[in-house]
Amino acid sequence: MIVRSVNLETVCGVTSVLPKNEKPEIAFAGKSNVGKSSLINALMNRKSYARTSAQPGKTQTINFYNISEEIYFVDLPGYGYAKVSLEAKAKWGKLIEKYLRSSDQLKAVFLLIDIRHEPSENDRHMYDWILNQGYDPIIIATKADKLKRSQLQKHVKMIKTGLNVVPGTVVIPFSSLSKQGKDEIMAIIDQILAG
Ligand code: GTP
Numbered sequence: 001m002i003v004r005s006v007n008l009e010t011v012c013g014v015t016s017v018l019p020k021n022e023k024p025e026i027a028f029a030g031k032s033n034v035g036k037s038s039l040i041n042a043l044m045n046r047k048s049y050a051r052t053s054a055q056p057g058k059t060q061t062i063n064f065y066n067i068s069e070e071i072y073f074v075d076l077p078g079y080g081y082a083k084v085s086l087e088a089k090a091k092w093g094k095l096i097e098k099y100l101r102s103s104d105q106l107k108a109v110f111l112l113i114d115i116r117h118e119p120s121e122n123d124r125h126m127y128d129w130i131l132n133q134g135y136d137p138i139i140i141a142t143k144a145d146k147l148k149r150s151q152l153q154k155h156v157k158m159i160k161t162g163l164n165v166v167p168g169t170v171v172i173p174f175s176s177l178s179k180q181g182k183d184e185i186m187a188i189i190d191q192i193l194a195g
């Protein structure tokens with residue numbers, strides 16, 4: 001896939017009606033601050049088109065990026081952000097669930113996990129939930145630049161074990177700084193587009 005244009009086409013909050021898009025969608029899920037918006041920027045070859053922040057809870061809406069009128073990248077709000085009220089958390093959770101359940105065009109879900117840490121309870125729930133919706137989550141182990149290269153495979157294993165992944169699950173170390181892993185992710189997206 002060649003990124004010829006990017007356009008933040010639709011932004012959905014908790015009360016919004018979700019769009020009925022005509023092109024395939026790929027969603028990016030993961031806890032707050034794990035690097036979803038940064039990954040989307042890297043895939044779009046943009047520095048900061050998707051807003052990122054060192055403060056967790058930056059993306060609070062579902063953002064649909066139209067890529068070259070060919071595919072949508074769907075940036076989901078992060079879960080597990082401690083500073084929002086239980087009520088707000090429940091609303092975001094419902095919004096994410098509603099999207100993942102109701103989209104007619106969703107072809108794949110990438111689940112992002114910080115490569116440094118054991119998956120959390122929330123990560124496990126999200127993984128199981130995506131699986132139960134009929135998708136094989138593709139795991140992106142983010143912030144790979146924070147580890148020595150020699151440590152990567154050990155941490156990939158830790159994530160696989162922690163999520164109790166189904167056999168054959170792909171875990172791709174990725175860094176938005178070095179762009180390590182980007183080509184592999186683009187190749188997977190091409191496969192998805194090829195159907
Ligand atoms: P929410 O929108 O709050 O859910 O967060 P997010 O998952 O979209 O994370 P975002 O892309 O905003 O990144 C959060 C922070 O992590 C920012 O300070 C980024 O610069 C940093 N970050 C993201 N990816 C990487 C990475 O690969 N390596 C390093 N070192 N930092 C990263």
Ligand code: MG
Nearest residue numbers: 036037058059
């Ligand atoms: Mg974000």
